Amino acid sequence: MAEACAARTDNVFGPAVSCPTTFDFTLLFEQSILSIGPSTLFLLLVPLQLLRLYRTSIKTVPNIAYWIKLTVAIALLGLQVTLLILWAHHDTIQTAIPAAALSLTTALAIVILSAFGHNRSGRPSSLLSIYLLASIFLDAVQARTLFIRRRPSSIAATFTAGLVVKVLLLAVESRSKRGYLRKPYRRYPPESTSGIFNRTVLWWFNSLFIGGCRKILSLEDLFSPDDTF
Incomplete structure (x- = not known):
C-alpha cells in the first residue's frame, strides 16, 4: 500500500x-x-x-x-x-x-x-x-x-x-x-592558507592562543600580515 x-x-x-x-x-x-x-x-x-x-x-x-x-x-x-x-x-x-x-x-x-x-x-x-x-x-x-x-x-x-x-x-x-605549498607560499600566514570553515570560526588562531598560554608573546610570535593568493 x-x-x-x-x-x-x-x-x-x-x-x-x-x-x-x-x-x-x-x-x-x-x-x-x-x-x-x-x-x-x-x-x-x-x-x-x-x-x-x-x-x-x-x-x-x-x-x-x-x-x-x-x-x-x-x-x-x-x-x-x-x-x-x-x-x-x-x-x-x-x-x-x-x-x-x-x-x-x-x-x-x-x-x-x-x-x-x-x-x-x-x-x-x-x-x-x-x-x-x-x-x-x-x-x-x-x-x-x-x-x-x-x-x-x-x-x-x-x-x-x-x-x-x-x-x-x-x-x-x-x-x-x-x-x-611551494617555498614562497609557505611563509604566508595561516589566515591566507586556511579554508572557509577554518576562517569562519577563527580556528587558525589556536596556535597563537596556545603559545600565549605558555609564555608572554613577542612580535616574533605574531603572524605576518595577510597575503592574498
Missing part, C-alpha cells in the same frame, strides 16, 4: 504529503528544490572559479593529497553514473532523471575543480566546501525519503553511498595545503 501511495503522491509538487501516516516532502519537491536548484547554481559558478584559477600560477609541489582527492571525487562520479542508470530503469518521478543527470554533471565539475584548484590555490576551495556541506544536508533529507518510500533498495543504497562519499570528500577538501 505504501508503494502505491508513494507512486501517486510523489509526482505532486507538495511540499508535504502524508503517505499513509508519515509526514514528509514529496520526491518531486525534494528533487526540484534540494537537488536541481543547488546543482544548477553550482554549475553556473564553476566556470567563473576555473577562469580565476587559470590565471594563477601553480602553488603546490607533487603530493599524495592530490591523488586522494581525485580518487574520492572519481568515486562520487561513478556513483552518480550508477544512480542515473538506476533511475532510468525505475523512473516514476518526473524530476528523477533530470535531477540525476544534473548531479552527474555536478560530480564531473567537482572532479575538474578539485584537480585544478588543488594545484593553483593555496587554500581549500570555498565554493567546493560550501557546496559539499550544503549538499550533504540536503541529500540526507532525500535519503530519508527514499527509505521511507520503500523505493528500490538499490536506488536508496546508491544515493546514501554518494552521501557518504561527499562527507569524505568534504573532509579531504577542507584540509590545509600548507604542508605541500
Whole structure:
C-alpha cells in the first residue's frame, strides 16, 4: 500500500504529503528544490572559479593529497553514473532523471575543480566546501525519503553511498595545503592558507592562543600580515 501511495503522491509538487501516516516532502519537491536548484547554481559558478584559477600560477609541489582527492571525487562520479542508470530503469518521478543527470554533471565539475584548484590555490576551495556541506544536508533529507518510500533498495543504497562519499570528500577538501605549498607560499600566514570553515570560526588562531598560554608573546610570535593568493 505504501508503494502505491508513494507512486501517486510523489509526482505532486507538495511540499508535504502524508503517505499513509508519515509526514514528509514529496520526491518531486525534494528533487526540484534540494537537488536541481543547488546543482544548477553550482554549475553556473564553476566556470567563473576555473577562469580565476587559470590565471594563477601553480602553488603546490607533487603530493599524495592530490591523488586522494581525485580518487574520492572519481568515486562520487561513478556513483552518480550508477544512480542515473538506476533511475532510468525505475523512473516514476518526473524530476528523477533530470535531477540525476544534473548531479552527474555536478560530480564531473567537482572532479575538474578539485584537480585544478588543488594545484593553483593555496587554500581549500570555498565554493567546493560550501557546496559539499550544503549538499550533504540536503541529500540526507532525500535519503530519508527514499527509505521511507520503500523505493528500490538499490536506488536508496546508491544515493546514501554518494552521501557518504561527499562527507569524505568534504573532509579531504577542507584540509590545509600548507604542508605541500611551494617555498614562497609557505611563509604566508595561516589566515591566507586556511579554508572557509577554518576562517569562519577563527580556528587558525589556536596556535597563537596556545603559545600565549605558555609564555608572554613577542612580535616574533605574531603572524605576518595577510597575503592574498
